[in-house]
Amino acid sequence: MTLSWVDGQPAAGLPIHDRALAYGDGLFETIKVVRGRPELFDRHLQRLTLGCERLAIPCDIDLLSSQLRAFSAELGGGVAKLIVSRGEGKRGYAPPIPCQPRTVMTGSPLPHYPKAHAEQGVRLFPCTTRLAEQPILAGLKHLNRLEQVLARAEWQDPVFADGLMRDTSGRVIEGVFSNLFIVESNLLVTPSLERSGVAGVMRAEVLEQARHAGVPTRIGDLSLEQLYHADEVFLCNSLYGIWPVRQLDARVWPVGALTRKLQRLVADLSSDT
Structure with missing residues (x-):
């Protein structure tokens, strides 16, 4: 309704x-x-x-x-x-x-998301629109979303479920409407949002669930090269939970064990609500 x-x-x-x-x-x-x-x-x-x-x-x-x-x-x-x-x-x-x-x-109504996004993973579009670095507004979900509007206008092909956004210095920050995590050698890493980006509530929940499960975590700057060399990549959002990232440009990732584990933890939270 x-x-x-x-x-x-x-x-x-x-x-x-x-x-x-x-x-x-x-x-x-x-x-x-x-x-x-x-x-x-x-x-x-x-x-x-x-x-x-x-x-x-x-x-x-x-x-x-x-x-x-x-x-x-x-x-x-x-x-x-x-x-x-x-x-x-x-x-x-x-x-x-x-x-x-x-x-x-x-x-x-809740948007319809294909089950394949969560089960098989999604493909990311490499957006050219950059996020401005403004520490005063960083992390906030303020009403000025023109950067995301411009980024989302860069693709129409439904093969891409979301787009990757970097800041004006080239650091990887987030998806157009999601937060991003990578796994490298069993360490869970998510970009710092001290200069730009939105501090998503699901991002905070994923970090907390990971820590409770004994998974080491780190918040810090993330380069595009580091992203390409990650073992696993996933997106998160409060509406859909966690989507594994399957591909960006020519780089292809498997849906990894830690991504699956965190998906289950987040799904269990939702079922208890």
Whole structure:
């Protein structure tokens, strides 16, 4: 079913002077809802809280949490998208003081992903669009997604399930709508997101599950050459869990044992929700 609320009430539109429309002045979360309950909810709220603090947007997280739980219960199942904007303002970049933040919640069916993506792995498109290095915004799921829009426009062939994104210095960062991990000699590695990229909630969950399972992990810079020499590669996202990466350019990887193990751990979490 489709559903939309603004500030906790059913609504079908947004005032045209909202700063989310004019400047992308806000944050968002994309949340999987199963049987009326939001998955990885605490992680989503933690990231949103950090984002609001970083952007100096006052937000009543307890009220928002209550509204989102009610929204998820009404939605039943699918995807809940939450937007927190700075609210309305006059023309110009200067934020209104004080500001009146606005929340927008929209619900939609869960996307259909082929089972082969999780079972056999996916192929990555090598995007030429680069991520700007901006530490103030790094890690946040802010509303300025034009880099991802441009990157996703680079391919139309459905043979590619996602695209690989690097920053302006050439470091491997993430997928267009996912986080990326590699395995090298049984060490689980994911790129640092101190300069750019989105700190995904599933990325955080994968790291925690790996540590609980005794798998050594490292967060750090990742070069394209290092990626090519990896033993295993996979993507993760809060909606689909984990997809092994089968191919990038001419490089082909097997679906490895650690990728399979982490897939099972993530699937077990989802089944317990």
